[in-house]
Amino acid sequence: MKRTYARLLTTLVWGATLVPLSAWAQRTEKPPLHGKHWMAITGKPLAATAGARLFHQGGNAVDAACAMLAATCTMWDVLSWGGETQALIYHPKLKKVIAINALGVAPTGATVDFFRSKGYEFPPEYGPLAAVTPGTPGGLCYMLANYGTKSLAEVLAPAMEMAAGYPIDAQTATSIERGKERIKEWPYSKKVFLVHEGKEREAPEAGEIFIQKDLLETLSKLVEAEKKALVAGKDRKTAIMAAYDRFYTGDIADEFVRGSKEQGGLITKQDLANWKPIVEEPLHVSYKGIDVYKLQEWTQGPAMLQSLQLLKNFDLKSMGYNSPSYIHTVYQVMNLAFADRDFYYGDPYTNPKTPIRGLLSDSYAKERASTIDHQQNNPDVFPGDPYPYEGKRNPYAVLLQERKAKFAPHMDLNKDFVPKHDAGIAPSSSMESKASLSASLAVDSLYEDRLLRGTTSVEAADEEGWVVSITPSGGWLPACIAGKTGVGMSQRLQSFVLDSLINPFNVVSPGKRPRVTLTPSMALKDGRPYLSFAVQGGDTQDQNLLQFFLNMVEFGMTPQQATEAPNINSNQLWLSLGGTKSDDRKPRSGSLLLDKRTPKSTIEQLEKMGYSIQLGERTSGPINAIYFDQEHNTLWGGSSNNGEDYGIGW
Template identity: 85%
Template sequence: MKRTSSLLMTTLFGLLTTGTPMLSSAQRTQKPPLHGKHWMAITGKPLAATAGAQLFQQGGNAVDAACAMLAATCTMWDVLSWGGEMQALIYHPKLKKVIAINALGVAPSGATVDFFRSKGYEFPPEYGPLAAVTPGTPGGLCYMLAHYGTKSLAEVLAPALEMAAGYPIDAQTATSIERGKERIKEWPYSKKVFLVHEGKSWEAPEAGEVFVQQDLHKTLSKLIEAEKKALAAGKDRKAAIMAAYDRFYTGDIADEFVRGSKEQGGLITKADLANWKPIEEEPLHVNYKGVDVYKLQEWTQGPAMLQSLQMLKNFDLKAMGYNSASYIHTLYQVMNLAFADRDFYYGDPYGKPKTPIQGLLNESYAKTRAATIDLKQNNPNVLPGDPYPYEGKQNPYLSLLEQRKKEFTPHTELKNDFVPKHDARSSSSVKDLSAAALMASLSVDSAYMDRLLRGTTSVEAADEEGWVVSITPSGGWLPACIAGNTGVGMSQRLQSFVLDSLINPFNVVEPGKRPRVTLTPSMALKNGKSYLSFAVQGGDTQDQNQLQFFLNMVEFGMTPQQASEAANINSNQLWLSLGGTKTDDRKPRSGSLLLDKNTAPAIIEQLKSMGYSIQLGERTSGPINAIYFDQQHHTLWGGSSNNGEDYGIGW
């Protein structure tokens, strides 16, 4: 963050009681706020935002635009590919309700605890064919477009198809390919696609070079061809789109995907692809000060934000002041309680055992949990609570919780060198800090931070008819293992399972089961109407940053752009969901707290006295992408973070 904390503080406290952002300070940000009357398209890449704008200009709705942005970002590879997973929240203006789409893949045949333990793993692997769940993005996109869009698949895929034929690659993606080239060389189909200058000192494409993906172009063309044939045969629009879906999951694309996966040691079978289906489901929600906040079910970490909001009702955050020591401490403790519950109780709601989600979201349970917080000192060993009595049930895992308490002690000593390697936009070293800040900073090891912040992207779209879409897609990120000649990178999401029920009995790997993921878009309604749509990249930090973005607007009256740029805090006192095949890699870092590097020294000292290990950085706010619905003026406000390539277009 390049703004000083004092500048931001001056913009926070002239708040309007109506909840409308302050117009007088709307421009006091690094990036200008977006304004639109008809539509808004925001995502993690400028070219992908342009794809969304194209669909809007062609008369499409927000679902059409969101699908075009999703397809484009998958084609650009930076933080996801076509073999990854997606999930969405959609506001349906005619039904006046929020709909959830679950397009997360499942563990393939053979993905068992015994299989991975026989290979010496304590968690499933991070990379390669054994890290893959079944691809969900193609199916989720087709389902969402068929049921809620207006355009054909050919129209929605047109920008991505043109990009697959060749687009000028950005420096960030090119650098990611070069950085991961040794692993990419392990997989023949990945090497063929990515290392276009093999044998030279720089083997990846160069920034600005036209990057061609012939195999992916053929795969996308096959999807469009299937739709075209179905339409020629008299099928309606929806059936024609689903004909393309069938070709991917049961046809010749599936054949090549499975062949290529198995050749490289993968487990996915043709039956695994054919049996997988996206699920339309009811989202979860809580009300916070008159705002209904919606998240996906507990197969994501999304309910952790809802649990946090339930607990925060018991504190006067506005009186504490934005990012005061007491505010930071309260947020940290509340998030730790929510994540302790996430780490033990969240999992696939369609599997067994059944998660106690209603108890976890119960307001009385939240009040009980909040009452355990020491307002003067960090609790270095926060434990999961017992939500079962709040569902009128007895907890079947009390003995497991006792055993867990004895066997797992969190990390209290931190290693040096914080340089997150997964993403150039997040590379912020303590070397960049002033001498005083450096002395105040206790660094954490780079491998851990790489896992904590591992990226994805977000897709936000809204239109004047009232359709709203929020997506946090991911999977198949660089370095990616491509499945045969499909041009499709396989997911790495299997790593979010556990092999030990002592860590989480609800999230133990087994074939056909979904892992509990970090992916977590958000949506909020006020007075029964759209109020906010927002999402963020960043692994386990996603709901931490989204919670603070929401509070920045609701409690402190920031505009969406101010809230997306505002300095956040991040807790590392949680079990990592990504990376590391050993238990020790993923344990919580007790008291580890990331602060903005411009945090006042007095606040840093106060927090250190409360038991925190302080680490300072520039990348503390996301990056958040958001759309705010101005109910007074019937216009759209866009917010897009200032610390990445995130980009929005409005009209």
């Protein structure tokens, strides 16, 4: 009954020009969360419980967020301890948003020539050669030491209990079984994951107690380092950072490097010692009186900010929620923002320097918005020129022309694709070949893999005013574990490029950070917290977060309604993950994913505008969010129905 009612409401909302969104009422597939004191939301129920435990022990939102981060890593919730952490923290005493960059860097030897000598067009997707240095242990320690209140021992206690043995969930157990052939390539991974080696099912069964002795020992060493520092009279912060030092310069580092090198990895002890988390000023723009914050351009986060700048030039509300004109406008805007992302975003701590000030300027957005054709999809959207909006000349003008000449003839890979309707694949004409049909199915599969691949998110807030939004990732299954550390290595190196024609700011080089898809989000209204939100899903993250934000701000949805609402997704961009050849990653022009309940009339109108439609059960990764009700001084939580994400409030 609930699902039927929800579908009826969705149908009404698709006709938003006729039915006001207030008709949606409160009913959703998952209930909204409410809290007066605190809110903890993340990718697994047990991990949300870890956050709740820290709150019950008197911790603040940073303590709870770190406990959830540790738990999700231990549960392999599409990440592990060797991955990367990206965070935004609202500091209530300073009344400002702080950005934490805990992304690893390319190791010694990770050069363009090295990967090309092995036949790669992009760095590999899996294995030790896909790894950047681990960032999550350092990021967690740094956040906890500087903004939390609890000890590392208290924050890691739930994760350590899990490492000692917890009932594994079906999703993770299935991922292990599905990836077992690759896992068998790495001896330390095989030992941890394939607990029934030789049997038909070699992975753990759902509900089976999953034990990670090596990881437990690593976490115990971190707590031991903290304890020794405290016994020696060190303060809380110094003691936590003693654990940090043990991971990056001590015996844990020794074993991590040894295990990586044994399996063909490049990471050195000096790479670990040289790495440090960075505290940054976040980027932000204002949209209808709401200040939206993102991490800097080493993430794709500014693409959402660019999209909001572009959307200021349109009256979205009058178009109606997910009407053909709304879908077309949002799609075109996202394509423009992502075209700039694909060429201009990269590590701001290395040369060349990105033109981010121009990219986020109102005048540049107005100029880009004026190029949109309101009747047809533009199949060849290319990067713009933000340099004049910084008072500079574009040093890559010639490169942009070469890029267009090289890729334009091949960008429209989706032109012969078959729209996917509820009844299955329907050929666009009787001349459709079996090869073209196979290509359509293959790309749909790649798209779904990209949509589902990725990360988790962590959202926490407390009554004192601390707010945390984290999008950690890396070391997902099937993961290569580094020696006897129990730590899965990151696969983030694949987000670099080897060809400057694709992106001169994101060419792999030792000590450099790749441009990642990971993108926590925060918004303030009248200088106070308004929203904290994040999602998993690779290149779709800022597409879905943009629409979640618009759902609330433009169409008045509650956080839970906004997380569950049907989104659209564009595949007209360069993929950041997956595939080792350029053809695997090139934009699929006009490729548009819609909710399967989309009215036929909307589909037909969009097809006439040049779109190739795919319909899906889910059109977003799991969005998690906290809304701050400034009128009632309470917290609302939203956690979408597209995954195992879970929240607890009090």
